Amino acid sequence: MAFLGGLTPSAQMNDTMQPVLIAGMWRAAEATGSFRGVDPMTRKTAEAEFPLSAWSDVDAALDAAQSAFEKLAALPGEKIAAFLEAYAAQIEQEKDKLVEAAHAETGYPRSPRLADVELPRTTNQLRLAAQAARTENWRTPILDTKANLRSARSGIGPVVVMGPNNFPFAFGSVSGGDFAAAIAAHCPVIAKAHPSHPKTTQLFAEAAHRALHAAGLPLSTVQVLYGMDPSIGLRMVADPRVGATAFTGSRRGGLALKEAADRAGKPIYLEMSSVNPVAVLPGALKERGAELADEFVASVLMGAGQFCTNPGVVLLVECEQAQAFVDAVAQKFDAAPGGCLLNEGVLDGLSRSVEAISGSGARVLTTGGAPHPTAYSAPNVLLEVGGDAFLQQPEKFQREAFGNAALIVRVSDATQLAEICGTIEGSLTACVYSAKDGADDATYDAIEPLLRRRCGRLLNDKMPTGVAVSPAMNHGGPYPSTGHPGFTAVGIPTSIVRFTTLDCYDAVRPHRLPPWLADEPGIDGLWRLVDGEWKQS
């Protein structure tokens, strides 16, 4: 399973084996194997050895999480907020170490990527989650004072977070958006590190542990395991003690976890693969073709293309400027150095996808520049296929090629474009570039409903790789980009809703109501829907 890709299991334990964080203590894992981080720029294995946990570790973590959950549920949001803020401060204090560790484990540039973009994004998310916890706004209380019925959201229980390879900070299992959202809902987190960055995860876990101490929260609020056999992962997400699971990663891994969780009636939120189609209409190309080629190449090759919202498929409608656009993009692909990929698994996966897509009939337009000499690196690959060929096997051409590759579909006309849009799989995003003068508006109107139903976020004249941290963001989309089209992984407070139950109080005596449902909640900034009117206290 993909969430265990890149491991080097071994039954041999030894003194360099790193401890796991269970029930508030750093302790030796009961390990069934181990793995080490690998520097993707040099392919050199790091010193520290991280354990693959046996079921007994998971079992202990689940017990501790359940007990922490009961304690957290009874705490005021202010306490949760204090922890999240203390944690953000700890992260800033440890910034250099975190950046160094993540640089060594991901190959991402220290600056701006890690230090100046992803780290501030991470602390910002934690602070926004703190704010939501403090105001209790994620609970969206609804009061019907005549019927004496009061409803609000509360935490769903312990949350398992399995983070992805590509954002060691902002989507990290013990630091990212899922973590922040779960904690804001008073849910303890059992984090499973991504095997690509165990050391980074460890540093975060240590910082979180210190912040828990400082804020006086139950120490089992945050627990960290580095890995486990896939069968144990499947058992974990289906365990009765789990409230919900958040997974970001491959479709194969996600679907296996989904099946296990579904069978047990356990909510699971998945962010899986997405090709993020970009339709480029003739009028836009005519107006600003060179500019669009630049914009596209910058977006698609950023971070070696390792973004969930990487624009993997361009739907290019034939026109006088189409060939020039393709030529410009191909030239830029050839000229840009092949980026460093996160690990051997990503490199292999990318190669297999490129082979599969070209094997299905797409042409490779790039001449194959030299990849980085020592890194997990591949040349940038631009593929091209005709609209007719695409329509013959649309699913084959929508295979995600995670990394620095993209497919251009040469679409014959607006009619064929609509036909192709009707075959697009559920995706996180879809973009349309159209003429500013309105020349493409008829085509836009024809394809908008088709794309709208197939993506979570629809963009105009903008590449999808920037996922703003905003309450109005939707980082989600129809299956199979996620498991449910009604939820988002980014955007507080909506992202918090994933980790909640809906709790109704019917004629419950006033002194027994939680504060956010009392007649006078006494919580600064809390918005409530009272008898049909939104009111802030």
Added chain:
Amino acid sequence: MAFLGGLTPSAQMNDTMQPVLIAGMWRAAEATGSFRGVDPMTRKTAEAEFPLSAWSDVDAALDAAQSAFEKLAALPGEKIAAFLEAYAAQIEQEKDKLVEAAHAETGYPRSPRLADVELPRTTNQLRLAAQAARTENWRTPILDTKANLRSARSGIGPVVVMGPNNFPFAFGSVSGGDFAAAIAAHCPVIAKAHPSHPKTTQLFAEAAHRALHAAGLPLSTVQVLYGMDPSIGLRMVADPRVGATAFTGSRRGGLALKEAADRAGKPIYLEMSSVNPVAVLPGALKERGAELADEFVASVLMGAGQFCTNPGVVLLVECEQAQAFVDAVAQKFDAAPGGCLLNEGVLDGLSRSVEAISGSGARVLTTGGAPHPTAYSAPNVLLEVGGDAFLQQPEKFQREAFGNAALIVRVSDATQLAEICGTIEGSLTACVYSAKDGADDATYDAIEPLLRRRCGRLLNDKMPTGVAVSPAMNHGGPYPSTGHPGFTAVGIPTSIVRFTTLDCYDAVRPHRLPPWLADEPGIDGLWRLVDGEWKQS
């Protein structure tokens, strides 16, 4: 499977076979069999024969629904509202016929139950859904004007509604809460009638069809099938053309459908079984024991106990008044006539459950009054088990006995009560009766968190059988009472959220935004979260 219980399949088609409503036309089904309604009071089979549809019928309905969905998505909420209101008016016009048909198919009293309670509840729900459609408030628009990001909910696609046996109007597949919520979200509905009330469903479908005509909505907005082979039902909920499914019924049927839908990545909302525990604390019994016995018996025997929120398990803490309470309840059970059950399947299921629960060690306290002579009727059965025995196999004693039966658990003390509360399965409701003078407050505080996590609606001093139609209602609960603890089947606008996707617009040009996301929405009464503030337009 339970949603096909009580059928008399037959490959013989003939002239009395009723048509199905597909793609706006009443037309002959492609049938693989048929069934007839049965009057549960007389066990007499009705004249009219209803078809079990072949896949080709479902296929045609799905195609028509998908095309209707695209049209509905483009309509203003006002048009949807006009249909829902026209439909409510049609229902009122046909009231006598509907009441008569439902009376014959369910055995429920014409008045007050059908004519004065369930029918007005049904039209009220439709009108509240109309109001939500008109104000667009179910969309909960969120705007971030600085980032130019705008999100709102929109309809998820065609919705399959499979209604339960026990509410032919208010939860009916073509008239009830799921139907109203789906339509409010601009989702066409494919309704599968419950086999207990095909004639009632037909009358509703005719009324809906007329209302669609009157309101000028696509006629495929509402389609009706009467039944199908279980394998076809499973295929239907997993079909790519389906947006989501709402099912209310047995756990067995619900779980089979859930598995099929989950595998296909299709949202399914289930309301399955629930035992709805009621804890009666000593102080309450001391203060008002006789009153509580009356209240309990009225709730548990209402409608022959055929309510989703029927209080099936009483947790009675030992005290001086406990035996008197049990005696009073047993006496009332013996004295009350055994009600009429909905069909042979319910009667059989009830007998099996009572046998299983007594077979697990519960004593039957009632002496077995005469059931109704011709009806599907069983004597009221009160069972009793000790707390120790309950704790030895809690799942056995939480088997739902749908109908006029209940289990009293004799709990030794507050400690055992907490232990038992910790074994309660996910339930729609949980109630606690406690002393008004505060004598039970320590016990209440100890069990409240345990019950709170195990139910959707927590009540004080009140039986759970009244499910108010209110925005603050939660008719939902943890698995296995439903499939997800974050959703409700009653309570507009929250119930509508089940049938929506989250749609984000990122830098979309102003003239292309849907009205509810425009700078000036021009929609009366619409609440939006704009840059952190709820504002009404």
